[in-house]
Amino acid sequence: MTPRPPRPSLFARLPYWLLAILLLFVLGLWAITTDQTYANIFRTLSGGVLTTLWVTLLAFLAATLLGLLVALARTSNIRVLREIATFYVEIIRGIPILVFLFYIAFVAAPAMVGAYNWVLAPLIDLGWIAPATVRGFDFVWRAIFALTICYSAFIAEIFRAGIEAVGRGQIEAARSLGLSRWHCFRFIIFPQALRTILPPLGNDFVSMVKDSALVSALGVQDITQLGKLSASSSFLFFETYNVVAYLYLTMTISLSLLVRWLERIMDDRLRR
Template identity: 75%
Template sequence: MPPSSPRPNTIARFPWWLLAIALIGLVTLWAIVADEGYSEIFDVLRKGVVTTLWVTFVAFGLAGLLGLVIALARTSGNPWLSQIATFYVEIIRGIPMLVALFYVAFVGAPAMVAAANWLLTPLIQPSWIEPLTVRNFDFTWRAIVALTICYSAFIAEIFRAGIEAVDRGQIEAARSLGLGRWHTFRFIVAPQALRTILPPLGNDFVSMIKDSALVSALGVQDITQLGKVYSSSTFKFFETYNVVAFLYLTMTISLSLFVRWLEQRLKQSDMR
């Protein structure tokens, strides 16, 4: 009779870290519900959750589209497109996020407004429309543009890695069967690359939620900015930043658990 395989150590495999996080979250949630001071802080900060999620979702969606274009340019085989895309990726990845945020907000925004007025000159000169001013460029959208530019470089590398992970033999076989470049990408490359890039894309989305706190430097009314204003006026720094951390952790840990679940599902589907 073959020896039975050792049973896994259930205690060692139990996610105690998740239990500890859940207990901390329950204690904080209880304080928010039971304590009047924490409840007031939560009522103030919850308005910033919508702004944080809005900035994150819009910026990540735009960064994903721009990153895909850059990744396709890098893998296109055209040396000029590849060189331009590589230049963009290396430059953007080397600039700190906060510096890029200030540059877009205070240098890029006036330049874009000036360019828009130049393009609209035929309509502005007959006084059909008023010329745009920098005030028309909302700071929230300046923050979104900055996050889009910065994250597109990182997402482009994720897309590129996923595309290059597809076996070249499959691509050559598809081309030999008469499939064009677009159909090869759509039916052969994209489905396989998607399975590779989904987990790192999820991790980047979690990172963008945290980096969205930088938009508070522009006065955007997100969680961090509202917490900074409230704590400065009430001097309740400990209570306020406890709630700020709780809100960010709720969003990031929930998404991290979803990414882990997605990775497990992808592994299980690969084993079938």
């Protein structure tokens, strides 16, 4: 009987790129804990972490739901729905996120406030509710709305690719067994499509964490905006943007590793 070769140690099995990232993380943590300048900057910027995560999570959840609806419309048998959904996806994907962010914040937001006041004009005239104002439309919600619209178009294409990857024969077999469209989607299409959808969906979530830095252009107090204010007041640009990059890298690398772990779990379950 051939002896089994010894199993390599955990350190040997770790990829070198991950070891390099861990080294950078340790060096950054050491600088923050031992250098008073870095520690002060970190305390200043840490307040923006919650804003960044809040904007990202809410916008991503809304974009995922909207993207799923758009993907279902794009794969629908009704031509009108397909044409409208395709028009939506192509238009949104063709506009840079920063431009769309400004458009939503300074064009669409006032229009929505005006439409709200117009629809509820009878109640406003009676004094039952107060009229909405553009200033009352918080820039955080404008940013969330803009990121939701932008990313929903990209996520719609991810869902569409996953749905169309499922063989038509399985769908026709499920329909012939008497399953409704909803049950066919719920029990046949979506479980299989999820394996195709999850990796790019996780990548989009990581990308949204980075793109959320664009909301600083609206004055939202996220990590980037706080870093910009801190650097302009202290002139410590090198130290400040080191901490900004460190915070974003910590979040994005952690999320990327989480997505990889979920992929591995799904692959293991499917092999069983």
